[in-house]
Amino acid sequence: MRGEFKVPLGKLVRVETEVVPAVPDGPAGAAGAGGAAGPPGRLTGTRVSGDFFLEPDEALEAMGAALDGMPADASKAQLAEAVRTALDGATAVGFDADAVVVATRRALGHATAWDDHEFQVVRTPAVSPLLNVALDQVLTEELGAGRRGPTLRFWEWDESAVIIGSFQSLRNEVDSEGAARHGARVIRRISGGGAMFMEPGNTISYSLYVPGSLVDGLSFERSYAFLDDWVIGALHGLGIDASYVPLNDIASPAGKIAGAAQKRLAGGAVLHHATMAYDMDAGKMTDVLRIGREKLSDKGTRSANKRVDPLRSQTGLSRAEVLDALEASFRERYRTVPGEITQDEWALARTLVETKFGTPEWTARVP
Numbered sequence: 582m583r584g585e586f587k588v589p590l591g592k593l594v595r596v597e598t599e600v601v602p603a604v605p606d607g608p609a610g611a612a613g614a615g616g617a618a619g620p621p622g623r624l625t626g627t628r629v630s631g632d633f634f635l636e637p638d639e640a641l642e643a644m645g646a647a648l649d650g651m652p653a654d655a656s657k658a659q660l661a662e663a664v665r666t667a668l669d670g671a672t673a674v675g676f677d678a679d680a681v682v683v684a685t686r687r688a689l690g691h692a693t694a695w696d697d698h699e700f701q702v703v704r705t706p707a708v709s710p711l712l713n714v715a716l717d718q719v720l721t722e723e724l725g726a727g728r729r730g731p732t733l734r735f736w737e738w739d740e741s742a743v744i745i746g747s748f749q750s751l752r753n754e755v756d757s758e759g760a761a762r763h764g765a766r767v768i769r770r771i772s773g774g775g776a777m778f779m780e781p782g783n784t785i786s787y788s789l790y791v792p793g794s795l796v797d798g799l800s801f802e803r804s805y806a807f808l809d810d811w812v813i814g815a816l817h818g819l820g821i822d823a824s825y826v827p828l829n830d831i832a833s834p835a836g837k838i839a840g841a842a843q844k845r846l847a848g849g850a851v852l853h854h855a856t857m858a859y860d861m862d863a864g865k866m867t868d869v870l871r872i873g874r875e876k877l878s879d880k881g882t883r884s885a886n887k888r889v890d891p892l893r894s895q896t897g898l899s900r901a902e903v904l905d906a907l908e909a910s911f912r913e914r915y916r917t918v919p920g921e922i923t924q925d926e927w928a929l930a931r932t933l934v935e936t937k938f939g940t941p942e943w944t945a946r947v948p
Contacts, residue, residue: 584687589806589813589825592633592675596684598624600653612627620940621654627685633675638824640671641825644681653689657798683798692797701732701920702807702908710742710779714770715933716851717788717844719926722758724790731795732920733911735904736786741765743869744856746774747841750947759868769944774829774842777856778866782900785892785907788854796851805829807854812839815910819903831855834888858891859900 583597627648635641640717647667651660661863664678686692705716707886713736723729743765745754754776755767765778779786796804806825813831816823816838826832831839839857846852866889891904937943 582688582690584684584689584692586680586683586687586885588680589803589810591680592631594629594631594633594676594680594684595765596627596629596648596681596688598627598648598685600689601625603652607619610931611725617860621652624648624651624653625687629681629684631676633673635674636672638693640668640673643667643671648681656777657686660685661714675885679798679800679803686798691794693792693794695795696910698792698795699916700733700911701730702912703732703734703920704904704908705737705922707737707739707781709740709934710738710744710766710768711934711938712930713738713786714744714768715888715930715938716922716926717769717854718933718948719929720788720922721844721850721852722848723845723926724792725846725850729790729926731792732788732790733917734788734790734920734922736788738781738786741778741780743767743776744780745769745776747771747844748773748947749776751945752948754871756869756871763865763869765869767944768938770842771842772852772854775840777840778861778869779856780862780865783858783860783862783891785857785859785904786854787899787907788852791853793849793850793851795843801843802828804851805843805853809841811911811914812855812907814914815907815930818910819892819898819906821892821895831857833890833895835895838890838892858889859903860893861889861891863889 582599583595585593585595587593602619602622627645629641629644644667647663648660651663660682661678664681668678683692687694705873718736720729720732724731741762741764743755745751745767747770751767760767769777777784791808796807799807805828809825809831813823813825816831821838822833823831823838824833829841831836831841839855841853841855844852896903898906
């Protein structure tokens with residue numbers, strides 16, 4: 582049994598292991614009362630390898646020994662604690678205990694890799710931003726229910742909007758007079774994170790709908806970088822020196838390019854979406870959003886105008902060309918098929934607009 586994990590901007594970690602049945606309690610290893618299943622099997626012969634750097638050499642064997650004997654259904658926290666104990670006092674470069682845990686859980690079949698899935702790639706037509714945020718909830722729920730496979734969707738919208746995070750205060754984040762002056766509807770999405778000002782044609786937005794198994798073993802922070810690693814590669818292909826800035830930004834030396842957000846539903850499905858500035862009107866943005874000094878304090882700038890650097894200024898490409906390049910990069914990396922939104926999914930989204938996203942109760946749920 583083998584599992585691998587490539588650390589974003591780091592090194593490859595490979596774990597090979599076997600699982601041997603545990604002997605149940607009771608006479609001659611018989612099953613418990615009522616034929617209940619015995620205890621889970623345990624790991625044995627575990628070996629950790631990769632192109633990382635590690636000192637001293639003995640720490641490599643220590644990681645495998647620490648995982649040996651662990652139950653096959655051990656939690657992520659239990660596995661991580663065992664590996665961290667083995668690495669105590671060692672110097673690990675290009676990986677950490679969490680990376681070993683992901684590779685271990687992939688070997689055991691608890692976690693999946695990109696290559697285990699086939700992704701639908703969808704470009705939806707220009708619809709209202711309200712319908713777009715409703716589609717995000719619908720498609721995530723449909724994935725969790727098993728009625729849709731993993732999907733990458735590129736948005737298009739037909740009117741200006743301010744889309745705020747699920748937990749943001751409406752009056753503290755949005756200048757209502759500025760929004761009205763620029764014809765921007767205020768919409769609350771289901772994911773956390775910050776507000777974004779969108780006009781037709783000035784940003785590039787995409788959503789990934791993936792099973793929780795794809796990010797199994799990853800911290801929330803690491804899952805952001807993991808799910809957007811393909812974007813970093815695509816931007817590099819366009820000549821942009823892009824990198825991930827924790828927790829959820831993509832930036833270049835010239836400024837912020839994009840911000841991402843996530844929502845994990847009870848059914849195990851994960852929504853991960855991001856908005857990238859293509860040709861942002863910074864004057865309008867600062868007129869609509871209340872961007873205070875505290876928000877800028879950890880960004881190394883005193884001006885919101887300098888925080889966002891559009892893709893147009895860095896590539897000289899049209900928005901359509903950038904979109905094509907992003908889609909091509911994703912298709913080159915992963916197994917994909919053309920996709921579409923079903924009529925039932927559109928209908929569910931329209932119902933959610935009427936009952937949730939278009940209501941003042943939802944929009945102002947945090948006044």
